[in-house]
Amino acid sequence: MKEYVMGNGAIALGALAAGVNLAAGYPGTPSSEIIETLSKYPHEGLHLEWSVNEKAAMEVAAAAAYSGARALVTMKQVGLNVASDPLMSLAYVGVKGGMVIVSADDPGPISSQTEQDTRRFADFCRIPVFDPSSPEEAYGMIQDAFEYSEKYKTPVLFRPTTRVCHAYAAIDVNKGYEPKKYEGFVKDSKKWVIFPGLSYRNHGLIEERNVRIGKDMSDYRYNSVEGKGSVRAVAASGISYAYARECLKDIDDIRLIRVAVSYPFPDDFVAEALDGIKEVLCFEELSPYIEEQLLKLAGRKHLDIDVHGKLDGSVPHNGELSVEIIKSVLNKVYGMDLSGSQADLTDMPDLPVRPPVLCAGCPHRASFYAVKQAAKGREAFYCGDIGCYTLGNAMPLDMVDTCLCMGAGITMAQGFDHMHKDSVSFAFVGDSTFFASGMTGVVNAVYNEADIILCVLDNSTTAMTGHQPHPGTGRNMMGNVVDKIDIAKVLEGIGVSRVVTVDPFELDRSIEVIKECMEEKGVKAVIFKSPCIAISRPSGKYAVDPDKCINCKKCVREIGCPAITLNDGCITIDRSQCTGCGLCSQVCPVGAINEEQIK
Amino acid sequence: MNKDIIICGVGGQGTVLASKIIAAAFSEEGHRVHSAETIGMAQRGGSVVSHVRIGEEAFSPLIPYGNADILLGFEPAEAVRNLKYLKKDGTAIVNTTATMPVTEALKESGYSADKMTEYIRDRYETVFVDADEVARQFGSNKFFNIVMLGVAAGSGRLGIDTGILEETVRRNVPAKYADINLEAFRKGFTTGNAVNHN
Incomplete structure (x- = not known):
């Protein structure tokens, strides 16, 4: 099948x-x-x-x-x-x-x-x-x-x-x-x-x-030697082998050696594959692993062979390889003439930049905006973490000052607090990340008397990676409904002095709660609870009343929602993207954005 | 047969489903098919591109530059961005309505769709269609990708049996929307066909 x-x-x-x-x-x-x-x-x-x-x-x-x-x-x-x-x-x-x-x-x-x-x-x-x-x-x-x-x-x-x-x-x-x-x-x-x-x-x-x-791996079925080349060879593994094969499919005088298991290195297979070869060019992404093994092998067996790759500057160290990079390296190192049949693409017009953004209606946007408003006028550090909410770094929100690794936001906020006692340190963590590696960081904060505000962005899913369930969702991969692990109770159990749950789309209330937390010592937690827009699919729509809109563009400048666009200089809301979260209507100073009435 | 098709657009336009249907239809016809998608962070409103490769000689999952026979552009600027994949004598099938990021709209000198289509027209054989306009007739932008698929089929460039393609569309959309999707496909087909005969 x-x-x-x-x-x-x-x-x-x-x-x-x-x-x-x-x-x-x-x-x-x-x-x-x-x-x-x-x-x-x-x-x-x-x-x-x-x-x-x-x-x-x-x-x-x-x-x-x-x-x-x-x-x-x-x-x-x-x-x-x-x-x-x-x-x-x-x-x-x-x-x-x-x-x-x-x-x-x-x-x-x-x-x-x-x-x-x-x-x-x-x-x-x-x-x-x-x-x-x-x-x-x-x-x-x-x-x-x-x-x-x-x-x-x-x-x-x-x-x-x-x-x-x-x-x-x-x-x-x-x-x-x-x-x-x-x-x-x-x-x-x-x-x-x-x-x-x-x-x-x-x-x-x-x-x-x-x-x-x-x-044993010298006889492994996925190792291969192709092409009739007797002097020059290419050694590759993984996807780089696929790219190299694509480049060499019409070339016969380069020997293509593919290593399917890199460690333990199949010395016998490779030594035999290199028989007679005077030059070998290594294509591999990330580190020059095969290249180093070939150099060791050449040294140990006294092979008279030049090994090219990342270490001699022939192949870039960083980034992905591609058919194009491999062709250009082959052209340079082996004096080949491989090219595609592209049209002349000079004088290309300027293209728009499309950085990934938080979705229209994403609750994280509202949470970040509320914290930003509450902390206005105070020196504040915003420690981010791994997930969709890392995108809160983008303008106009600009609410992620650091991002290091899973769970680091909570502990780094503590370090900033200890070094900057007059400032306020925030940590943002998603629900899945909280369970993965956030909880011990909260224990550390309580135990070591940090003054931080923990913002748990609880959207009831693991959004960035495709909406997997986690301990807070009440389902598991065996298909069972299980007790949800309650983040508020976990925090209370650890001894966090204040734990408040808010709906981030209630903007005024959210700002007020954050302000209260800023007045207190110790570890405070605000759980911004609102489901990910991609799984809850709400159906409301907001629209701009052109008679009331004064075109101040505050909605565009401050929240960066992709559903808000400019159409012939006027603010419009793209109905197909709007989810009816209503954040923009709360930001609008003249009440020009309102929910559409169902006709 | 060897054929490479690049499908590009903006996250949310439905390029992934379109590429899946094209790949499945060629596979159904008995060809060896590979495809590759943009998945993960870049999907969120970013530029997305799918590579569909048909034939025994495709080793790289990504189409090499200058190798694609067809570029199916869901958005004009994204089409220009991906022209590097298209062969000199390839065909660009492009929707002419721009999807403007708001940062671009705020600039005085936001890009114009016309500039993009002109650049493409000067270099390649083209099939230009305002597929946004066609899709609007179905009351939702949800069918936009199927309209584009219809346009590509109607232009006669895909080189696949229309019956098989329609059947594949039916299989890959929710059953209750199958009829309206097929209607969108056929409307796109007629539009693409008309442009091609101009």
Whole structure:
């Protein structure tokens, strides 16, 4: 049966074909659709969860793998930082059932904080990493990853990149779902309890094992050598291999070497593939990993070969690669003449800039606006966090002074407070981020006597990554309705002195509440509660009365709603975008914006 | 057959569904199809572009510059932004109504749709349609993307069986809106067909 799916869908279907027993993850672009796809195909008998964060997902899965079951963990690359504590130890302990950790890298970065490389993490943890170059391959490769994990009793990493995750292809789905039969956990404290002695012993064993895996991977089915070139070669992995293949499809005198598992490096395969080659050009995104392995290999085997790539300045270090970049590097380094057949595109007219913005009717806009109004005239620091609300940084709101990583807004606001006692420090955190890594930061604030105002932007979903449920939503991925974890009660339990819940679209009330909080010492919390516009789909509409509008443009200048536009110099509201939130009508100084009456 | 189609516009215009339908229809006809989408942060009102690649020789999920046979532009400035993908002898099928970001509208020198269409017309074979106007007849901009799909089909450039395309539209929209979507598709088809014969 053919299924036309995204790369992430292919990974999910491959995991089902491998009989995965438990899958856990935390949403993050470009990885989120893996868990979502699992929930859409038959999976009776699979435990599926959005965990509260990546560390939790890793630990839940580890226990499944200790039990002999097959476990899948999914996250984006920065999620692996959060999960690195359990992963480092787990690499020493090992597993019984297959355990595959998908960490999706995001070169560009397109929607991430960093351009880190999961292959480095694999090397750091001394565990294998699989590097798929297409959705079709990802489907097969994730099944292999489970096999190798079980064969070598180690967790393995699987690292697609954005263009593999979000590419679509028709996949031959040849197996239905049949969960693996597993033995269950067998107690053995010498094996499953990490102690210094175990780490010392296993460290040695792991290094010996990795030599064997490197040899095993030299015969791996997704390595390849193409083209008849005898002097010059290209080495690539992952999506860069797909780009290189596209560039070289009509070229015969360059040898194309593809490495499918970067760590442990398949030395024997690569040494053989390089036979006779005098120059090799490495194409890979993020870090020069393969390039470094080739240099080591060349040194160890005394190969007379020039290695080009990022380290000699031939290939850019940052950003994505593309067919165009690869062509231009091939032209420069190998003196080739590859080009497209574009028309002359000089003298292009100026194009509008379209930065991503908060949606029309987004409750975050109202929350930010209320805080901005309340804090007028005071020196204030606005610590943002990860989610749609990072977009509150854009003009005209300009309400995000810092954004570092998940949960950092709450703790950074404390640092600013300790250094600037005359100012007021705000932390903005979304509901999903609050559960993921915000709660311990609040404990820190209460314990260490910080004076901060915590603004929880509670839109009852994980919006940025595609509306996944979380502990506050009352549903989970097993399809069950569960008790909602109440953020206000959590905060009260921690000892936050004042916890107020407001509707951000009640602008005057919201401003008043913030002002009251600014007058008090200690940790205060305002929960701005209003559902994400993309899931609640309200139907009201507002319109501008042209007779009353004085064209002051305050609505445009202050709130930046994409539904408000200028039409022949007059303010108009785009009906198709307006959700009827009414924020603009509360901002308008002359009462010219009103709800449309239903006729 | 090898064919590359670039579909571009502004987040919210429905390019993703249009590309999904085109890809599914070619797949239904028995071709090997790949596609790629803009997903995540950029979707929020930003520039979006979908790549649909048909044929055995497509390895990169993204269309190389100068390789697309067709550019389906949902917005004139976005069409210009993505011309780099279009072949010299490719066809630009473009909606002529601009979607103006408010920051642009506030400037005295906001961009003009005419300047964009002129730039395209000077360089490529074109099919220009005011698809916003056509879509308005259906009372909602929700059908805009299906109108554009109809325009592309009606222009005769897609090279796919219209029956298969209509059936794919039906399968990919909510059942209760299937009829009105097909009506929008046909209206777009007639419009595209008329432009092509001018």
